[in-house]
Amino acid sequence: MPVALAVPDLLVARAQAGDEAALEALFRAFETPVYNVARRMLRSAEDAEDVLQETFLEVVRSIRQYRGEGHLWGWIRRIAATKALMRIRRDQLRVAEPLDEEPVGRPTMHVGANIDLERAFEHLSDTSRSVVWLHDVEGYTHEEIAELMGKSVSFSKSQLARAHARLRRMLGEGAHA
Amino acid sequence: MMHCTMDDLVALRAGEASVWARQHVETCAACRAELDALYQRVAQLKALPALRPARDRWPVVREAARGQRMRRHRTWGAWSIAAAAALAGVLLLRPSTNVRAELVQAKQQSATLEDQLQRYDVEGRVLSGRAAALVAELEDRIAVIDGDLTRRGATATGGGTGTQDAELVKLWQQRVGLMQELVNVRATRARYVGL
Numbered sequence: 622m623p624v625a626l627a628v629p630d631l632l633v634a635r636a637q638a639g640d641e642a643a644l645e646a647l648f649r650a651f652e653t654p655v656y657n658v659a660r661r662m663l664r665s666a667e668d669a670e671d672v673l674q675e676t677f678l679e680v681v682r683s684i685r686q687y688r689g690e691g692h693l694w695g696w697i698r699r700i701a702a703t704k705a706l707m708r709i710r711r712d713q714l715r716v717a718e719p720l721d722e723e724p725v726g727r728p729t730m731h732v733g734a735n736i737d738l739e740r741a742f743e744h745l746s747d748t749s750r751s752v753v754w755l756h757d758v759e760g761y762t763h764e765e766i767a768e769l770m771g772k773s774v775s776f777s778k779s780q781l782a783r784a785h786a787r788l789r790r791m792l793g794e795g796a797h798a
Numbered sequence: 799m800m801h802c803t804m805d806d807l808v809a810l811r812a813g814e815a816s817v818w819a820r821q822h823v824e825t826c827a828a829c830r831a832e833l834d835a836l837y838q839r840v841a842q843l844k845a846l847p848a849l850r851p852a853r854d855r856w857p858v859v860r861e862a863a864r865g866q867r868m869r870r871h872r873t874w875g876a877w878s879i880a881a882a883a884a885l886a887g888v889l890l891l892r893p894s895t896n897v898r899a900e901l902v903q904a905k906q907q908s909a910t911l912e913d914q915l916q917r918y919d920v921e922g923r924v925l926s927g928r929a930a931a932l933v934a935e936l937e938d939r940i941a942v943i944d945g946d947l948t949r950r951g952a953t954a955t956g957g958g959t960g961t962q963d964a965e966l967v968k969l970w971q972q973r974v975g976l977m978q979e980l981v982n983v984r985a986t987r988a989r990y991v992g993l
Contacts, residue, residue, distance in 0.1 A: 660849045
C-alpha cells in the first residue's frame with residue numbers, strides 16, 4: 622500500500638503532551654493502514670480490529686518515547702506487526718499448529734484452480750501471509766522479519782519462497798513446477 | 799533440463815541469486831516467465847485495496863488515554879522524594895512506632911521508583927507487545943491501589959489508629975512491589991525502535 626502518511630511535528634508534539642484531539646487525529650490518520658496490515662496478516666476481521674485497538678493503546682502509552690527517529694508510520698507499523706504476530710503465536714499455541722505449516726482443517730484450494738490473488742493469499746497460513754505481506758508489500762527485510770518473529774533469517778526466506786510456490790500453484794500459473 | 803526453484807526466483811528478485819541461477823534465467827524462457835510472474839504477483843499484492851475496519855475503535859482508545867492521564871496525575875513525581883524524606887526526618891525525631899517508620903520507608907521507596915520510571919520514559923524506547931501488555935496490567939493494578947489510598951485520604955501521612963496504619967503500610971508495600979516490577983519491565987524489556 623502506498624504510504625503518504627506524513628504528519629506534522631506539531632501534531633506529534635501535541636499528542637506527546639496528552640492532547641486528546643491530537644491523539645484522535647493520529648488515530649484517524651493511521652487507522653486504515655494499521656488495520657490493513659493487521660487484516661492482511663490475520664485471518665479474522667475481528668482480530669485485526671483488536672490489533673488496531675491494542676496498537677493505539679500502545680501508541681497512547683508510548684508516544685512520549687517516540688523521538689522522531691524514522692517515520693512515525695514505521696514506528697506505529699512495527700507496533701501493529703508485533704501485536705499481530707503475538708496473536709498468531711498465541712493462536713498457534715492454542716491449536717498446536719506448527720509455525721511453518723499450513724493449518725489443519727482449512728478448506729484446501731484445488732491445485733491449479735483459477736482463483737484471484739487475494740483469495741489465494743487468504744488461503745496461506747498466517748505465518749506465510751505475514752512474511753509475504755511484511756516483505757513484499759511493506760518492504761521489511763528478512764532480518765527485520767526474523768527479529769519480529771523471533772526466528773532466523775533463513776526461516777523468513779524459506780517461508781517467502783514456499784508461500785510464493787503455493788500462490789503460484791493456487792493461481793495455476795507457470796510453465797514448470 | 800534443470801530449472802530455477804522458487805527459492806532461486808525469490809533470490810533473483812532480491813538480487814541474491816547464485817551465479818548459476820543468474821546465468822540460467824538469461825537463457826531459459828520458462829524461468830524468465832516464472833520470474834516475470836513473480837514480479838507481477840508482488841505488484842498485484844501491492845495494488846490490493848486497503849481494507850478498512852467495520853467499527854470505530856477510537857472511543858475505547860480515548861477512554862484508555864483518559865484513564866492514563868488520571869493515573870499520571872495521581873502518581874508521585876520526583877518532588878515527593880523530598881517530601882517523603884522530610885517526613886521521615888520529622889517522624890524519626892519523634893518517638894514513633896515501627897509501623898510509622900515502615901510507612902515512611904514504603905513511601906520513600908515508592909517515590910524513588912516513580913523517579914526511576916520517569917527517567918525510563920524519556921529514553922526513546924518502545925516495548926514489545928508482550929511487555930506492553932504486562933506494563934498495562936501493572937499500571938492498572940497500581941491504579942487500583944492508588945484509588946484505595948485516595949479513598950483512605952492517606953497519601954500524605956499516617957496518623958490513624960494502629961490498625962489503619964498497618965493497612966496503609968501493607969498497601970504502600972504492595973505499591974512498591976508493583977512499581978519495582980514496572981521498573982524492571984521498562985529497564986529490561988524495552989527496545990530501541992530501529993526504524
